[in-house]
Amino acid sequence: MNVTGSLETFGDIVVFVLSILGRLANLRVFRHFGEVLRQAGILILSSTLVIWGLVFIIGLQCGIEGAYFNRSVGAPAYAGVFAAWCDLRELVPLCFGYMMAAKVGTGIVAELGSMRISDEIDALEVMGISGVTFLCATRLLAALIVLPFVYLCAIGAGFFASYLAVVQQIGDVSSGGFFLIFWEFQNPPDLLYSLIKAMAMAIIIVLVGCYYGYNASGGPVGVGTATAKSMVFNIVAVHIVGMLGTQLFWGTNPRAPIGG
Amino acid sequence: MRFTRGKRGGDSQPARGLSTGNGSDTGAPAPGTGAWNPGAAADAATAPWNPAPAADAASPSTTPGPSQSGFDFDRPAPLTENGHGGDRRQPEAAPVPGATPVPTPRPAPPEDDFTFEHPIAEHRPARAHAGDGDGGVGPASSSRVSVVDEQGPRPEPPAGATEEEYKWHTYRVYPSGRPDAVEFIDTYRAFGKNRILRGLNMGLPEGMVSMILGPSGTGKSVCIKHMVGLLYPDQGDVLVHGHSVPNMVDDELFEMRKKFGLLFQDGALFGSMNLYDNVAFPLRQHTEKGEDEIEDIVMRRLNEVGLGHSRDKYPNELSGGMRKRAGFARALVLEPDIVLFDEPDSGLDPVRTSLLGELILEVHRDMMDEAKAAQKTHLPTFCVITHNVMMARRTADYINVLWKGRIVEAGPTEDMLNSPNPFIRQFLAGESMGPLTMD
Ligand SMILES: Nc1ncnc2c1ncn2[C@@H]1O[C@H](COP(=O)(O)OP(=O)(O)O)[C@@H](O)[C@H]1O
Ligand SMILES: [Mg+2]
Numbered sequence: 001m002n003v004t005g006s007l008e009t010f011g012d013i014v015v016f017v018l019s020i021l022g023r024l025a026n027l028r029v030f031r032h033f034g035e036v037l038r039q040a041g042i043l044i045l046s047s048t049l050v051i052w053g054l055v056f057i058i059g060l061q062c063g064i065e066g067a068y069f070n071r072s073v074g075a076p077a078y079a080g081v082f083a084a085w086c087d088l089r090e091l092v093p094l095c096f097g098y099m100m101a102a103k104v105g106t107g108i109v110a111e112l113g114s115m116r117i118s119d120e121i122d123a124l125e126v127m128g129i130s131g132v133t134f135l136c137a138t139r140l141l142a143a144l145i146v147l148p149f150v151y152l153c154a155i156g157a158g159f160f161a162s163y164l165a166v167v168q169q170i171g172d173v174s175s176g177g178f179f180l181i182f183w184e185f186q187n188p189p190d191l192l193y194s195l196i197k198a199m200a201m202a203i204i205i206v207l208v209g210c211y212y213g214y215n216a217s218g219g220p221v222g223v224g225t226a227t228a229k230s231m232v233f234n235i236v237a238v239h240i241v242g243m244l245g246t247q248l249f250w251g252t253n254p255r256a257p258i259g260g
Numbered sequence: 261m262r263f264t265r266g267k268r269g270g271d272s273q274p275a276r277g278l279s280t281g282n283g284s285d286t287g288a289p290a291p292g293t294g295a296w297n298p299g300a301a302a303d304a305a306t307a308p309w310n311p312a313p314a315a316d317a318a319s320p321s322t323t324p325g326p327s328q329s330g331f332d333f334d335r336p337a338p339l340t341e342n343g344h345g346g347d348r349r350q351p352e353a354a355p356v357p358g359a360t361p362v363p364t365p366r367p368a369p370p371e372d373d374f375t376f377e378h379p380i381a382e383h384r385p386a387r388a389h390a391g392d393g394d395g396g397v398g399p400a401s402s403s404r405v406s407v408v409d410e411q412g413p414r415p416e417p418p419a420g421a422t423e424e425e426y427k428w429h430t431y432r433v434y435p436s437g438r439p440d441a442v443e444f445i446d447t448y449r450a451f452g453k454n455r456i457l458r459g460l461n462m463g464l465p466e467g468m469v470s471m472i473l474g475p476s477g478t479g480k481s482v483c484i485k486h487m488v489g490l491l492y493p494d495q496g497d498v499l500v501h502g503h504s505v506p507n508m509v510d511d512e513l514f515e516m517r518k519k520f521g522l523l524f525q526d527g528a529l530f531g532s533m534n535l536y537d538n539v540a541f542p543l544r545q546h547t548e549k550g551e552d553e554i555e556d557i558v559m560r561r562l563n564e565v566g567l568g569h570s571r572d573k574y575p576n577e578l579s580g581g582m583r584k585r586a587g588f589a590r591a592l593v594l595e596p597d598i599v600l601f602d603e604p605d606s607g608l609d610p611v612r613t614s615l616l617g618e619l620i621l622e623v624h625r626d627m628m629d630e631a632k633a634a635q636k637t638h639l640p641t642f643c644v645i646t647h648n649v650m651m652a653r654r655t656a657d658y659i660n661v662l663w664k665g666r667i668v669e670a671g672p673t674e675d676m677l678n679s680p681n682p683f684i685r686q687f688l689a690g691e692s693m694g695p696l697t698m699d
Contacts, residue, residue, distance in 0.1 A: 111532075119528035126488050127542050127594075128517040130510075 016132075016214070017207045023130070023137035032138050039142035043104065048150050051099045052157045058091045059083070059158035063165025067172055076172035080181035083162035088186060088194050089250060090242065092158045096151055097201040097238030101231060104202075105209040108139060109230045112213025113223035121214065136210040143206045144199075151198045155191070185256050190249075197245035204237045418448075418458035418665065425664065428683035428695050431461070434671025436658055438465035440499075441598055441641040442487050447496035449482060456482050457493065458665030464598075464658070467631075467639030469624050471652045473687065474662035475696070480645040481525060483662070484600050488520050489513045500598070501638055518546065519638075521591030521599040525606070527583035529575040529590070535562065536571040539590045546594060561589035565619065580607045585616075592623060597636070601644045605651050613648065617655040620644065649690045653677070661687060663696075 023029050029036065066082025112135055115121050121131045159182075167178050212230035216223050249255075417426040440463035449457040456479035464470045472480050485491040486498045489505045498505045500516060508516060529538045539558045543549055549557075562568045565585035575583055584604060591599055601620070605613040620642060627640040646652060652659055653673065660670040661684055669676065669684050677688060686694025 114531070118526060118531070119524045120530055122485070122490050123522070123524055123528035123530075125490060126517050126520055126522045127545065128514045129545055130514065 012215075013208065013211050016211045019132055020136045020140060020207060020210065023133045024141060028130070028133050029137040029141050032134050035134060035138045036141045036145070039139050040146045043142055043146045044150070046107075047099070047103050048153070050103060051096055051150060052154050054095045054099050055092050055154040056157045056161045058095050059087055059161025060165045062086045062091055062158075063162035064170065066162070067166045067170040071172055077177050078181055079166045079170075079173055080178045081185050083159055083166070083178075084182050084185035084190075085256075087158040087162055088155060088190060089246065092151075092155050093194055093197045093201065093245070094238065094242055096154055096198050097205070097242065098235070100147075100202050100205045101234035101238060104143075105205040105230055105234045106227050108206065108209030109213040109216070109227045110223060112136075112210060113216035113226050114220075116214060116216045117219055117223060131214065136207075136214060139210060140203065140206050143202055147202045148195060148199065151195060151202075155194065187255070190255060193245065193249040197241060197249075200241045200245070201238050204241065205234045208233050208237065415459065418455070420455075421458070421664070426666070428681060429663070429666055429668050430681055431667065432669045432671070432679075432681070433463070433667075434669075434675035436463075436465035436468065436672055438467055440464055441466040441501060441638065442643070443499040444483070444486070445497045445499065447486065447493040447498060449479075449486065449491065449493050456665055457486070457496075460496070460662075460666055462660050462662070462667050462670065464641055464643050464660075466641050467628065468657040469621065469642040469644065469655060470658040470660065471656040472643065472645045472660045472662055473647065473649065473652050476647055478662050479665060480647075480662060481602055484522065484602055484643075484645060487598075487600065488517055488522060518594065519597045521594065521596035523584065523587045523591045523599075523601045523604055525602040526580070527575070527587035529583055529586055531575050534572050534574050535567060535578075535586050538575070538586060539593055542590065542594050557593060558589075561593050562586075564623070565589045581609075581612055584608070588616075588619075595627065595630075596640075597638045598641045598643070601642070601646075603646055604644060605646055605648045613651055614654065617651050620655060649688055653688065659688075 062082055063079070066086065067076065067079040069082075070076050070079045112121070115135070121135070124131050124134060163175075163178065166173060167175050208230055212226040212233075213223075216226040218225070415431060417423055442464040444457075444460045444462040447457045447460040448455075460483070462472075462483070472483060474480050482491060486493060487500060487505070489508065492506045497507075500519065503512075503516065505513070505516065529535070530541065533541065536558060539561055540554050543554045543557060547554075559568060559571070562571055565588050567582060567586055567589065570578065570582065575586070578586065584607070588601070588604065591601075604616055604620070608616060624640060624642050631639050644651070644655065656673045658670070658672050659676045661668040661676070663683075669679055669681055671679075676684060679685060679688075683695045686696055
């Protein structure tokens with residue numbers, strides 16, 4: 001894809017996204033609240049466990065590496081810092097973003113894309129129901145309702161995994177010592193910032209998925225291509241959001257009891 | 261509504277052709293000035309039969325429907341400013357808005373060349389059930405009634421095409437005696453370099469089962485999508501009950517679409533729902549009916565198409581023919597004014613095809629009776645798209661033959677079957693010998 005092509009795509013996405021947000025803003029989406037609930041249910045049933053699982057694994061890894069690193073610099077009691085920082089601020093949002101892109105984003109592209117090529121979206125429109133509202137805005141709203149909860153639980157899973165790795169597996173620090181440091185190096189705004197990062201990723205992923213699915217063309221092959229493109233776009237977007245969030249929230253102020 | 265439509269028809273009448281009444285008004289047909297005579301073009305451009313200046317751009321609102329008048333000003337094509345009546349038949353003929361209308365003798369209809377006599381006044385749709393006298397639009401009162409017309413100049417072939425390519429296009433429209441529920445006026449539409457609609461003028465008469473016949477890939481599905489506003493013309497206009505579809509804002513469009521039931525080529529059932537939910541979907545979305553009532557309606561429709569026993573199956577568990585029948589049930593469930601069928605017969609065996617044809621007629625008959633009983637403003641209009649000539653002969657009241665982005669000829673089935681045009685003869689007989697070849 002050349003540069004102008006990418007820019008055009010980006011422009012199209014922005015226009016499309018604005019139209020979806022419009023349906024949320026003017027509350028039209030609430031005409032289809034049943035569909036919102038159905039999508040929310042699908043999200044919970046199909047995507048939560050895999051997200052929590054992935055975050056749990058990354059929490060374990062982070063805990064192990066953190067514990068050994070702190071032992072190597074002679075401060076094993078400080079292993080909780082890794083859980084507080086690396087999990088909360090970076091890895092849990094990233095893993096959440098990856099899994100959202102892989103599972104939810106591509107799922108939306110494939111579903112809407114196949115609806116598009118089998119004329120189902122046209123059929124919907126001909127029945128006098130806006131496809132953007134019924135298919136896209138409902139999915140976005142469902143994500144907004146469900147995902148904060150999913151994400152907060154994911155953070156819990158990550159912390160729990162780190163705790164297991166640091167305290168139960170490696171055992172350089174006691175449970176009480178771990179939590180002392182763990183709580184010292186974070187406070188409620190950090191949790192909020194982390195949530196903001198993750199929700200920004202999730203919203204982008206859902207919207208981009210809707211765009212690529214809703215505008216798919218070219219038969220089954222076209223749907224496949226659209227799925228791949230959306231995945232690339234979303235992974236890049238996840239990293240950009242992660243980086244911008246870190247810069248914005250913690251780039252100039254570590255928000256931690258360290259000198260400097 | 262009748263009134264406005266009648267009035268509108270009055271404007272468009274000359275364009276569609278000589279009606280008997282009009283013919284005698286104007287009188288003095290000049291024999292020899294046929295549609296094939298390019299020399300007639302200049303005269304016709306000035307719309308001799310309608311000398312009132314109002315016929316020009318000064319009165320864009322030839323469709324005085326209330327919601328129509330609101331956006332007449334931004335009709336896409338300047339041609340339509342002259343009143344679609346005028347351009348309906350003559351895409352290239354009215355390019356100068358404001359040109360002084362000079363009354364000139366009306367050119368004689370070229371069908372004079374042909375021997376068969378057309379009993380215009382008595383003419384009625386071929387099929388009895390299509391109903392006579394309903395809605396009070398008789399040929400005498402309705403201006404939309406057009407007769408074989410060719411009176412204007414023969415429209416030029418679209419840009420880039422030769423006269424030779426369009427030599428079988430007589431553009432003749434035999435009168436249906438009805439107003440048109442859907443009208444295409446000089447519609448152009450291209451996909452990239454692929455020009456599909458090339459100045460299409462077509463009407464689907466109200467209260468009839470119309471067919472759009474044409475070889476595969478001519479743009480029949482594209483036509484349907486224009487009617488319901490899924491695609492927009494590059495140029496020209498599409499009117500549904502007199503309202504311009506391309507000029508509707510979103511809300512109007514969604515409201516207008518509720519008039520339509522559309523059976524897509526592959527059924528387009530929602531893959532995430534079973535048959536029952538698919539058919540119930542429009543009812544749940546658009547009505548306040550309770551589940552009991554919905555079940556009654558849905559099961560009646562499903563049984564009608566022989567799928568009552570499969571109500572819990574998902575679309576991917578069904579054969580193509582079953583999906584199509586389910587799509588049929590879904591298209592009818594809201595009792596729309598206009599039902600469009602995109603190749604309902606493709607992929608069906610011959611027996612099923614004729615059963616389906618009968619079903620379509622039967623449903624249409626029922627809906628006509630209901631509409632008359634309820635005194636609806638618009639009679640149910642069915643439009644079947646197909647390349648199956650047998651089905652057309654058996655089912656259609658009215659046939660449009662589409663080729664190369666324009667209508668070759670259109671008219672009630674009987675007239676079409678008697679058409680002297682060799683292309684139409686070949687096409688309706690399904691023969692290999694004739695003007696239409698593989699290229
Ligand atoms: N959305 C579209 N984009 C590009 N080309 C299209 C589109 N829809 C239809 N076409 C082209 O228009 C032509 C006519 O299509 P269609 O209306 O489906 O034919 P048919 O008369 O068989 O129904 C085809 O050549 C097709 O490639
Ligand atoms: Mg088609």
